[in-house]
Amino acid sequence: MALNFHQLHIFYTVADRGSFSAAAQALHMTQPAVTMQIQALEEYFGTKLFVRSTKKIELTEAGKALMVYAKRSIDLVKETDQAMSRFTHMLQGRLLLGASLTVGEYILPRLLGPFNQAYPNIAIQLKVMNSTQILEEILKHQLTFGLIEAQVVHPDVHTEPVLSDELKLIVPNGHPLTESEDVTMEDVLRHPFILRERGSGTRQVMEEELSRKGINEENMKIVMELGSTGAVKSAVEAGLGITFLSQTSVKHELTLGVLRLVPIRGIRFERQFYATYSKSNLLPISAVTFLSFLREKDLSQWL
Template sequence: MPGEYILPAALGRFQELHPQVIAKLEIADSTEIGQLIMDAKLEAGMIGALLDNPLLCQEHIADDELVVIAASQHHLADERSIILENILEEPLIVREAGSGTQLVIESKLKEKDITPDRLNVRLELGSTAAVVNAVAAGLGISLVSRFAVKNRINSEDIAVLDIEDLPLERGLYFVTRRDQVISPLVESFYEFLKEYLQLYPSH
């Protein structure tokens, strides 16, 4: 999610301040980003869930929240909030298993003693944008970052719902290798990104 909805605009703003910088953005799920950093193919990344890897330095950089989205014509669309049982009953569109979103969802369900096989998964997609578009097309409901839909909350194709009995707050993390000294440029971008995310929250 960060690679689709946060970093492009943040990098654009950073380049306005530092026009000599040429950026390369790799978009992948949180697990893959962590592995690319471990393999020294990336110097740093931004992920949507803490990874179980003590060799990674994962700095909390912003707060986020997952919300339920449904097509505007869906029978839940007129509800201001729903309960977990509604999600278990509905056809669900999800991200792939290694994504930060899925890691958070599975962790939150585990706290409620609910296993992932209770979910009525109908479609698994490799990007949050694809998930949002599939929901808008009426293929099912989903849980996505509020960052991903903040510009579509008042749109006519999707409805954004809160869950009463399943808090879905999460952190976003800036990740590097613990045994590697990051470059001054990455350090500068990290400091910029913290300030940028305070000015442009998900809500």
């Protein structure tokens, strides 16, 4: 029997997940099939790789040594996929993306067109949901790749920044704040606010930056909290209040002149959007290609 990457990947996943059953779920395999591959690997090396007990499994000294090389092999395959993705213009397949609301509704649609021109044979399926739902689906292996508005800290999930964004103060056309060339946060707090719901990525970025500036949200005149960016934009356009939104999400309204962007002296609401995926699962080449597209292209030309 020759050593193969598939067995190393199974071994790494078992060690990483801490059980054969969890590894089987992650790899979409049956538990007996995982056990069989580990036994074959142990026969190849002529030594036990795991100490098995009723409660848990632990690596033997041989297993700990192999773990180093298994991880190195997996990382090398990932790097190889990334390096070769730029040459795979005839790549075929399906790209299943999960994206949080702002990313999925306002940013990705502008990027998927150029990506589709470069890789016309990749069929794209986009699921728009909140960041928590994306994380849950990745952990359940129902989704392989997601783009979210906040960094996730989870032992089984990798996140990396791929896009920059900035929230801006958005007001209706003709609002008094548009008449001043030097607007402070003190000026802004005199006006009623319409905000995204608490817990949304947009609201979180606003809250964190205001807190850093020593501004308590209780000092804001919040007259409405709405569950979508579209609803917030409509309410602001109707003159019901002002808000903080991603500049990308109001590009159309700014062009039409129904909404205005007002700079605030001494404060910026900057944030990152993150790619997230399971640490133990290898991304399909379609997802690797899209991730390389986000990393390497000048996205500002489309946003």
